[in-house]
Amino acid sequence: MSSQTHETETFTAVATALIRPETEQERERRRIVVMCLPFFVLATFAAFIPLVVMARMSVSADQFENSGFSMEAWYTLATESVYLTVAWNTLWFATLATVASVIFGVGISHALEKYEFPFKGFVVSMISFPIALPGIVVAFMIIVLLGRQGLLTHTVAFFTGGSPLDIAVATTVFGLFCGYVYSLIPRSTMVLRGTYTEVNTDAEEAARALGAGSLRTFYHVTLPEIRPGVVAAFILTFRSALAIFGTVLVLQSLNVATLRIDREIAVGFNSQIAGAIGLIYFAFILAFTFVSLRFTETDVVEI
């Protein structure tokens, strides 16, 4: 009882200090709260409340409004094998695309940082260009390259004599993979570029002077230095990969979580199942982020 009274008193004291600060420290605390407040007001109305309502939606008995209680959606998710397939597809595909994009990102950042060539600023801008493109436009880019009228399709058809219709791969899983990589390489590169500028070139030169070649220098000196950046790039790219929807909606070749949510809503308005998938997805992303952030410093995490 007394501890509760004590807590109430502390709370009142803190609140009073926030509203009417007397010391400079209290004033600084009030400033911090005031500065963070607008963001949290938006986050509350645009994210926290909707997420809670979505959680409630997943156990609603009615599909059009939140009323009653039913665990049916969760039961369906746990028992029907299609949802396990969706989860598996989402994870392996995002992981593979992320690994590929981070490897390319390391190569590109390495080229940008270590070698001199003309129009470097222009090259950086061009590599960042796809960050601005919505997923549906990325899908169109893949159709332009690999679709039935695609540039690469026709090139291959020209050299092999095959039919473009058989060679087109835009709407296969490989085409979708290209779409993912198309939107993810720019993101991973931009994260890695930040770390690369901070690499200590003295250590690299020392390694070379002692007789190490390019690969050995990279593996033993550069890689440990850019490790935080690689981890950060992996975290951000993986999160982006999981969130991709427009590209899958157009190319349609793999049943991933975002597409499944859309299908649940579009066909039969299974709002409870859509809500449940959304909730699992959110919980997973949250857990993944906070666990993986332990492996790197937060200041290297940039989009």
Added chain:
Amino acid sequence: MSEDVHDTAGGQGVVARIDGLIAGPTAKAVVLGMMVFVLLLLMVPIVFTFVASFAESAAGALPSGFFTLDNWRTVLGLGDYGVQTSVGPGLAFSAMLATGGMVLNIIIGVPIAYALTRYNFFARDWINAIAILPLVPGIILGVAFLRTYPENAGSALGLIVGYALLKSPYMVLTVQSSFQSMDLQQLEESSRSLGASWPRTFLTVIVPNAKDGIIAGSIICWTLAAAEFNFTYMVYARGPRPFSLFLFENISNAPYLQSAAAISVYFLIVVAAITVLQLVGNRGFSTSSDR
């Protein structure tokens, strides 16, 4: 000595052995080759789409019959097919929504970016992570909005609020990057010792000094919101149709060359955005300044 043993054992030994085979110029060629390959993968379809939007026919292997403005006329609503295919109203509506989202992002993003850069406080790292990482993907936020705001999810207000939340990390990061290059404490102390109150210091000294970062963040947020698709697609029900849905309709239904023209409209917007970003010191759509 033990390190040498370690070096020849296992995976690292492989590195050393391959290392002997690769000369410096080869490594350079591999890395630059990788970059050129990606640059081509990214740029060729964009340039091709833009060029194809001026072609008459897409029947052959390559578009043919240059040069015509027919596709652009159709997309811009000047053609024979009437207004329903025109980009105009959707783009104007989306520009308005993106501007609303951008203004909200400045209001919420600049102060929290300052607090996170200038002060060290309880749970700072966690709050930082919430502010700089997208909280929810667009499609899931859309589903949540549908139930939370049944009447307003797809209204102009709903879209503006959704865009502001989805794009806020870009604003916070860009402005943070600007603040990090400034000596905030010294600026603050000089201004206050000259008699300015704290709010006045913030608004008339700190904010104007971070002008470039705020402009860059605004441009990135605006451009991304103007073509936001995932959230928009989920919550849209009626009323004026946003630009991204116009793009989607073109990509999934319109003739190839007309889609190319519709998408090229957005390319032009991105090119304009990148040009302004260069002027304020950011290279492309990156949240960190190169200065």
